[in-house]
Amino acid sequence: MSRNVMVTGTGRASGLGYNLVVRYLELGDNVVATVRKQSDALESLKEKYPERLTILTMDIGSTASVEAAADELKQKMDHLDLLINNAVTVSPDCDKGFFEADLDYIAKTVDVTAVGPMRVIKAFYSLLKKSEMTGLIMNISSEAGSISKCYRTNLIDYGMAKAALNMATMNLVNTFKGDRSINIFCIHPGWIRTDGRADNPAPLSSYEAACILEELFEKRRNDFEGHRFITNEGKDYPF
DSSP, X not given: OOOEEEEESOOOTTSHHHHHHHHHHHTTOXXXXXXXXXXXXXXXXXXXXXXXXXXEEOOTTOHHHHHHHHHHHHTTOSOXXXXXXXXXXXXXXXXXXXXXXXXXXXXXXXXXXXXXXXXXXXXXXXXXXXXXXXXXXXXXXXXXXXXXXXXXSSOHHXXXXXXXXXXXXXXXXXXXXXXXXXXXXXXXXXXXXXXXOTTOOOSEXXXXXXXXXXXXXXXXXXXXXXXXXXXXXXXXXXX
16 A cells, blocks of 8 residues: 655755655655755656655745645645654754854754754644554654764754754654554664765665665554664664
């Protein structure tokens, strides 16, 4: 049975979001790919899968934009089986340390990367509730969001945002507690060559990571007891 899958942050052909879209389309699913602005890569993919790919313009940093996108999708699709919150942003000073970075950049990164997925979940929740299987939410986090495992002095805005996303995930675990129609995790997707560069030392291409995650997500769809922060290998990761 084909699934209705929505992925945010899908505009770059080398990125994880786009490759998740590709993988689910290959498997015969109906996919909603969201972008903040027009993507040539997605438009080309739409030509290959005109009936099963829906491109939705949405800025997750804006509640009004997210709600408008949800209203638009509800005219085209009656349910969602899987929501993958992948969209993210980082500041121009992401690689700088505390004394060099402009701290005023942090708030926007946290707003888009952590609050953004909550906006999306809230707006599209009613479609997830209508799934005939367990409506699954997967928040793409990072090992950089683990407070107990933190070792960096840079990536301040990114790490803070992913830690906030992890906290948001746990708050929603509590919110949905007792409701077996909705499940939610945050996941470290592995070290991925999201820039598409051949000299990138990361072991996984974005497409390889997408294939791994697709299988893992289905294995965890009905796991309501396990740890909520997991790796792409399905192992528990500390918050």
